[in-house]
Amino acid sequence: MLHQILVANDGLRDDAVVAFANTGREMQGTIEFVKEIQHRWDVNIRWIEYRKAKPKYEEVSHNSVSLDGKPFMEMVDSKSSNKFLPNQNMRFCTQELKVKTIKRFLVGRGWKRWTNTVGIRGDEPRRLKESKDNRWVNWYPIADAKETVQNVNYFWKQQPFDLKIMKGSGNCDGCFLKSEATLAAMIREYPERMQWWSDMEQKTGGKFHKNRTYKSLFDFISFQHDWIFDEESYLCQSDDGECTG
Secondary structure, three states: OHHHHHHHOOOOOOOOOEEEEEOOOEOHHHHHHHHHHHHHOOOOEEEEEEOOOOOOEEEEOOOOOOOOOHHHHHHHHHOOOOOOOOOOOOOHHHHHHHHHHHHHHHHHOOOOOEEEEOOOOOOOHHHOOOOOOOOEEEEOHHHHOOOOHHHHHHHHHOOOOOOOOOOOOOOEOOOOOOOHHHHHHHHHHOHHHHHHHHHHHHHHOOOOEOOEOHHHHHHHHHHHOHHHHHOOOOOOOOOOOOOOO
């Protein structure tokens, strides 16, 4: 989406901002990918992160971006109860760490109203939603152009770089909305990264998912060993935080 906008306008318009809101739990490949876009396409990407103290955001750089979960931990600490973690029913992590952080950044720049440009494809109609905030309207140019996953994949195959993360892992490493199978694969491949999620649950006494803890998933995988990854029906394959049977 960004590439096509840059091509169509011969660069970025003066009244446009490209923002990347880092949660502190992005995969390293995601951080490197954003850096590559910034460098190869010669676009000024504003790196911003949630902060507990006002104005509740901080602009950082690709060299000082948090890699240890700091924005996420500050968000949890800011809640009235430190046992209150985001979950599949109350995804306030996305709202606080990304949506509201970008909003505060733009308001801090003096913006009153704007168009929020989102890269959702034409084959993802359920994700197309109107803005609930009166400060901006949502615009989905890739969906308007009826671009599909095949079109997008073809585009990236023509590029000299791409997003290098484990297939299905997503950008936020241990996101509780991932399927049990995906989280198990992440634990096997990145145990040190996934330990952070278990530590957060044990530190706060809360849970990211109503039916499991990250420690229980760690223990289960350790007990059962790798054979469970060869049985497609053994681990829940469904995304969005719930098994479907």
